[in-house]
Amino acid sequence: MRISELSRRSEVPIATIKYYLREGLLPPGRSTSATQAEYDETHLRRLRLVRALIGVRGLSVSATKEVLGAIGTHGGEQHQVLGLAVGARPTDDDAAEPAPAPGAAEVDALIRELGWEVSPHAPARAVLGETLETLRSLGEPIDRSTLLPYAELAERTAVLDLDQLRTSEDALEQAERALLLTVLLEPALLALRRLAQENESARRNG
């Protein structure tokens, strides 16, 4: 298909598609001439994925590019890929801070206590540490004994997540599935927590 059909089927303006092409979020089509290129279903699929990551999850364009790039290169290695999106928040801090990382010690201790086997460079470690540090500075410290039951629930969530992945064959498709389930499910899980909070609050207070 040509770009106009891609635009129509994805409901993304042509100008925006061109922008994504420039930014490398979408692989270029197969050129058939100087002013013509051919796109296929994988482009459509990828475009919809991009839109979902940006629109539903709220990732920035550059964060989306990073995540998608990781899919392309690391294809099969699920857990290497998935980590990238978690640390990416719309309001991104400066890159390159090999600083001692606040709260890292507490995070290390927690992970050791849980017996988890995770990379020392996982961005999620920094996110966790930063959050704990912030809560502490606000006078609402969350200690390890408080966090532990949360971590156990996270563990069981992860089991559910991994169970969902057991059915794919193609490596690229597998990676895309993983992305959908981890990144795109995040707002849904937070929404569920919120609804559960409201319910629990109503149950306790009437």
Add this chain to the structure above:
Amino acid sequence: MRISELSRRSEVPIATIKYYLREGLLPPGRSTSATQAEYDETHLRRLRLVRALIGVRGLSVSATKEVLGAIGTHGGEQHQVLGLAVGARPTDDDAAEPAPAPGAAEVDALIRELGWEVSPHAPARAVLGETLETLRSLGEPIDRSTLLPYAELAERTAVLDLDQLRTSEDALEQAERALLLTVLLEPALLALRRLAQENESARRNG
């Protein structure tokens, strides 16, 4: 204290504090003259809270204002307050869409099945519905039986959350605590899930 001390203690530039004052994120100080105002510890506390919501959680200024406004007016009613932040994503869609809401039926069914008692207007409903709808349109549908165990884990997370709140007295402080635990803990919970995924993945595949 005056604004310069507030700035120094919070490490927020004076110009930014003035900006927050204009935007209503921070209540004005007590004016002592035409060009002088007095701020106290509550201002400092609030300012740090604002910075945490914007910086750590990535809320937009307007979303932060809404959440804080809700604290002010609804003070005690926790679960009414907490919902506001969940629906707020940095990339905000148009307001005012009384549209039939995609995937609402599925969400309703799920909530009924769980026996949860939540407001029909809870923003989290829409977020959940939208996410499910998006996943469906991407060819990766999450049906109710898949979502149910996630919801049960969310329920247990909510129990932990509410347990944390049992120790405050002051209504305003209580609301602030609630905000911290729900909104600011979100990145931490997602990070825990991510770490747990990596661990589980390593455990299964070696």
Add this chain to the structure above:
DNA sequence: CATTGTTGGGTAGTGGCACTATCTATGTTA
């Protein structure tokens, strides 16, 4: 083959957001 329309590729413009800088009249402090 001429006309009409589309495309790739490039460049420049737009609107929103979160600040940031500057100015002025008025204060306070040393």
Add this chain to the structure above:
DNA sequence: TAACATAGATAGTGCCACTACCCAACAATG
């Protein structure tokens, strides 16, 4: 009295995610 700080207002900045426009190829149609 001189040096400095402040509230309040306005204007400017840098970034981001588009969006609009232009042009020289082409393609499709009659």
